[in-house]
Amino acid sequence: MKIGITCYPTYGGSGAVATQLGISLAAHGHEIHFISYAQPFRLSGFHERVYFHEVEMERYPLFEHSHYSLALAATIHDTALREGLDIVHVHYAIPHATSAWIACEMLNGREAPPIVTTLHGTDVTLVGMHPSFRELTRFSIMRSQGVTAVSEFLRDVTVRDFDVPAERVQVIPNFVDTELFKPDPGPCHRQVFAPAGEKVVTHVSNFRPVKRVTDVIDAYARIREEVAARLVMVGDGPDRPRAAERARELGIARDVVFLGKHASVEELLGCADLFLLTSDSESFGLAALEALSCGVPVVGYRAGGLPEVVSHGENGMLVPVGAVDEAAAAGIRLLSDPEMAASFREDAREAAVERFAIDRVLPRYEDLYRAMLGQAAE
Numbered sequence: 001m002k003i004g005i006t007c008y009p010t011y012g013g014s015g016a017v018a019t020q021l022g023i024s025l026a027a028h029g030h031e032i033h034f035i036s037y038a039q040p041f042r043l044s045g046f047h048e049r050v051y052f053h054e055v056e057m058e059r060y061p062l063f064e065h066s067h068y069s070l071a072l073a074a075t076i077h078d079t080a081l082r083e084g085l086d087i088v089h090v091h092y093a094i095p096h097a098t099s100a101w102i103a104c105e106m107l108n109g110r111e112a113p114p115i116v117t118t119l120h121g122t123d124v125t126l127v128g129m130h131p132s133f134r135e136l137t138r139f140s141i142m143r144s145q146g147v148t149a150v151s152e153f154l155r156d157v158t159v160r161d162f163d164v165p166a167e168r169v170q171v172i173p174n175f176v177d178t179e180l181f182k183p184d185p186g187p188c189h190r191q192v193f194a195p196a197g198e199k200v201v202t203h204v205s206n207f208r209p210v211k212r213v214t215d216v217i218d219a220y221a222r223i224r225e226e227v228a229a230r231l232v233m234v235g236d237g238p239d240r241p242r243a244a245e246r247a248r249e250l251g252i253a254r255d256v257v258f259l260g261k262h263a264s265v266e267e268l269l270g271c272a273d274l275f276l277l278t279s280d281s282e283s284f285g286l287a288a289l290e291a292l293s294c295g296v297p298v299v300g301y302r303a304g305g306l307p308e309v310v311s312h313g314e315n316g317m318l319v320p321v322g323a324v325d326e327a328a329a330a331g332i333r334l335l336s337d338p339e340m341a342a343s344f345r346e347d348a349r350e351a352a353v354e355r356f357a358i359d360r361v362l363p364r365y366e367d368l369y370r371a372m373l374g375q376a377a378e
């Protein structure tokens with residue numbers, strides 16, 4: 001099949017998943033056309049049958065704002081025509097599903113490829129719910145021939161808040177490259193982060209308010225009162241300065257390292273002892289899955305779809321949103337009980353491989369594409 005994939009290219013789970021999906025589909029013999037305003041951050045190296053089409057946004061003095069949605073529609077339309085796309089698969093509803101719909105309308109009579117929209121999170125729970133976007137989001141979801149959500153939680157929210165019939169939304173969970181995200185990668189940077197043999201606690205996110213990164217700092221501050229540990233903060237975003245300030249206020253700044261954006265988080269996760277994720281909403285929590293795949297237990301808030309990824313008491317601990325003390329207590333237990341830590345690490349890796357490895361999830365997308373094209377599933 002020839003598949004067009006649109007995603008946000010910046011650091012974020014939806015772009016990471018869309019890119020991995022495209023690369024894996026290409027390895028399965030499909031032809032993949034990424035359509036985005038920049039090369040997706042995890043699309044590096046050469047991959048046979050993978051092409052990239054950049055969305056050009058002309059600047060013109062009359063326009064104070066760029067017309068990204070329209071430029072994207074034009075590029076999807078152009079790519080569909082020139083390459084003969086069989087499927088257009090967009091990740092994140094706003095505005096990608098809308099742009100895909102415009103592109104297919106523009107084909108006007110020529111055979112338009114079916115649109116598959118994958119809902120990722122704030123496209124439904126936040127941005128899509130804004131009064132100015134709600135109707136547009138619903139319209140775009142309903143005009144997609146295939147709709148997937150990355151968790152049961154997100155499917156339920158979509159059905160409830162957008163009045164979308166439940167049978168229109170299929171849950172296909174996110175997945176992870178378990179060969180890349182694996183325990184004990186070489187070289188290990190543990191010595192750099194924790195030269196005196198301290199435990200390594202890690203957090204990876206885009207530091208937006210929803211991630212509550214100051215809670216990570218607060219929980220870590222309590223953990224280090226009991227266990228010698230260092231905190232490695234990976235990523236960047238609006239709340240990074242607040243998190244750094246909090247670490248300074250608590251007098252622990254020297255034990256907290258802010259690495260900024262990192263393209264190869266697997267190198268960092270692989271040498272961590274604990275992953276902290278204190279979001280107040282998380283439709284799935286890809287960062288947590290990547291940690292599990294590296295054999296790293298997760299302590300986080302019981303929010304959204306995270307309980308579908310992290311099994312409480314088996315490979316992580318989930319506590320109520322905002323319960324920093326409970327999160328810290330869970331972290332302390334895990335870091336100071338070697339037997340428990342070993343069992344959680346083993347379960348984390350096993351769960352990632354058994355439930356979320358690419359080979360488990362990819363066929364579900366292929367079946368969906370075939371169903372859209374009226375072909376029998378393999």
Ligand code: GMT
Binds near residue numbers: 014015122150282
């Ligand atoms: O929706 C967002 O906030 C952005 C999006 C992204 O591009 O990172 O994150 C969402 O999609 C990820 C991939 O499916 C999920 O793992 C994240 O849980 C989800 N974020 C939220 O729901 C806050």
